[in-house]
Amino acid sequence: MAHAVAQESMAAEYFAQQQHQHQEVAQQDDWVQQFQNPVVEQVATDDWAAQFHKENTTSWAEEFTNDECLTFGVDGEAEVPFEVKQGNCQFFKFLDKVRQGEIVLDEPDQKTWENEYGATEEHDAMAENPANIYSDAAIENDWVAQFNNISGGDPDFATQFATGGGLAMPPVSSLQQPQNQQPRSAANAPAEPSNWANEYSEMLKQDAKFQTEYVFQENNHYLMHENPFQEGLDLLSAGTLSEAVLAFEAVCQQRPEDSKAWEILGTTQAENEKDIPAIIALRQCRSLDQSNLPVLMSLSVSLTNESRYSEAIDTLQSWLLTHPDYAHMADRLQNIEPQSQEDDPAIFNFAMSKPLQHSKCTAMYETAVNEKPSPELYTALGILHNMTHDYVKAVESFQKVLDTKPDDYKLWNKLGASLANGNRCSEAINAYNRALDLNPGYVRGHYNLGISYSNLGEHAKAAEYFLRAISMQNGGKAGTSGTQEMWDVLRMTFSLMGRHDLVSRSLAADVAAFKEEFNIDGW
Numbered sequence: 001m002a003h004a005v006a007q008e009s010m011a012a013e014y015f016a017q018q019q020h021q022h023q024e025v026a027q028q029d030d031w032v033q034q035f036q037n038p039v040v041e042q043v044a045t046d047d048w049a050a051q052f053h054k055e056n057t058t059s060w061a062e063e064f065t066n067d068e069c070l071t072f073g074v075d076g077e078a079e080v081p082f083e084v085k086q087g088n089c090q091f092f093k094f095l096d097k098v099r100q101g102e103i104v105l106d107e108p109d110q111k112t113w114e115n116e117y118g119a120t121e122e123h124d125a126m127a128e129n130p131a132n133i134y135s136d137a138a139i140e141n142d143w144v145a146q147f148n149n150i151s152g153g154d155p156d157f158a159t160q161f162a163t164g165g166g167l168a169m170p171p172v173s174s175l176q177q178p179q180n181q182q183p184r185s186a187a188n189a190p191a192e193p194s195n196w197a198n199e200y201s202e203m204l205k206q207d208a209k210f211q212t213e214y215v216f217q218e219n220n221h222y223l224m225h226e227n228p229f230q231e232g233l234d235l236l237s238a239g240t241l242s243e244a245v246l247a248f249e250a251v252c253q254q255r256p257e258d259s260k261a262w263e264i265l266g267t268t269q270a271e272n273e274k275d276i277p278a279i280i281a282l283r284q285c286r287s288l289d290q291s292n293l294p295v296l297m298s299l300s301v302s303l304t305n306e307s308r309y310s311e312a313i314d315t316l317q318s319w320l321l322t323h324p325d326y327a328h329m330a331d332r333l334q335n336i337e338p339q340s341q342e343d344d345p346a347i348f349n350f351a352m353s354k355p356l357q358h359s360k361c362t363a364m365y366e367t368a369v370n371e372k373p374s375p376e377l378y379t380a381l382g383i384l385h386n387m388t389h390d391y392v393k394a395v396e397s398f399q400k401v402l403d404t405k406p407d408d409y410k411l412w413n414k415l416g417a418s419l420a421n422g423n424r425c426s427e428a429i430n431a432y433n434r435a436l437d438l439n440p441g442y443v444r445g446h447y448n449l450g451i452s453y454s455n456l457g458e459h460a461k462a463a464e465y466f467l468r469a470i471s472m473q474n475g476g477k478a479g480t481s482g483t484q485e486m487w488d489v490l491r492m493t494f495s496l497m498g499r500h501d502l503v504s505r506s507l508a509a510d511v512a513a514f515k516e517e518f519n520i521d522g523w
Helices: 005-028 030-036 048-053 061-066 080-090 088-100 114-116 121-130 136-142 144-151 158-165 193-212 227-239 242-252 259-269 275-288 294-305 309-322 327-333 346-348 355-371 375-387 390-402 409-421 425-439 443-455 460-472 482-496 498-504
Strands: none
Touching: 114 242, 114 443, 158 259, 242 259, 242 460, 259 294, 259 443, 275 294, 294 309, 294 375, 309 327, 309 355, 309 375, 327 355, 355 375, 375 390, 375 409, 390 409, 409 425, 409 443, 425 443, 443 460, 443 482, 460 482, 482 498
């Protein structure tokens, strides 16, 4: 289970630091405000403003409006009234015709949101060829194109406006390019709209695919292994999660109907702090084997870590209603009425789309645990209490499970996360260390330790654990590794340390760049 509130606390410290820096800059710039707003002594007897109004009965604004305002032309030309220049300007002629109705700017027909975005066929067609956005129809509605039509397509209307009908500016020939500026070439020219649109569309496709379809890593050498499943188990026992993931991916590619392979792939990805691929793999396992109950409990944890609470609650309900020890209670459990807001106001204080769904699920588990307690029931209650930030009850639930399963490193991690989220980071560190004693290769434990150390203000120590977790995600290999979330948290930590040089270095997303700075085992 991940640090939700603890990460928010760390982020709050980071933004508070940034705000303080901005305030210091604002104080340094206070002289600017004093300069712009000088204190003027009042003159009691000689109020020049009053004298001015007394002596000038005619409004100066009227005089200014009635007089012709002269503007300066190019050197050597006589001053010309602005109205004359405006009348000779192609751009103002264009605006006058629009105002008088001689030119009507085309507007797209009003359509409902459903018509524009609801049609799947149209949306798919745009995704397949986003360059269609830049069609001839769009150009026909471009007022610039209409202006070019009435102005004869003269590209030098700006120059005409400057020299004979508007602002005074030097001729175009006198606008020299800076010596240190190179002419724009095809190599550094901006991309065509169709190019970036295609790239953006492809990115959206890949993102959607990543959220719903498992994306296997390329160049997997375990595809050639004679027994990748056993090799994966051995790697998992050794704590080499990234290599174990590759081995299990090879099994799933070779035997896509192997539900056990999908299950262990999902749980291994979760341990490696990658909940999204874990969710996809666990759901694939569930679709192949509806009787696999442990996968539901694992799936609910990953869904909770991704703040997908409604899906997590549905998963927990499915576990309870289909478990053979509680199947005889199914009808009674389903008829339980959820608590109202008056009975349990806490559940309505959090961003859950269905608070009553959470209330009912919690009541179902409490009823079941009163009749026949089990470690799984207390684990589920701990997950549910974390959703509503009731960390006291969450800690109590996980401690009851650990009384019967003291060597479960995942439970020690769940206890640590609940303690940390409840602002008990020192106790959380002890729980995480216990988890790592049982499984030194547990990436999630290292990452969560970093969060707790950061919340205690020990940012250098936190950075070491973040870097270790990032390195372990890639099996300690050189090169880029780690999830985007881990790198973002690491950069925030470097900033809290005041080490902006490390922030810049982290942009390459290569842990090898920090070997000299941090002493991390296994590097």
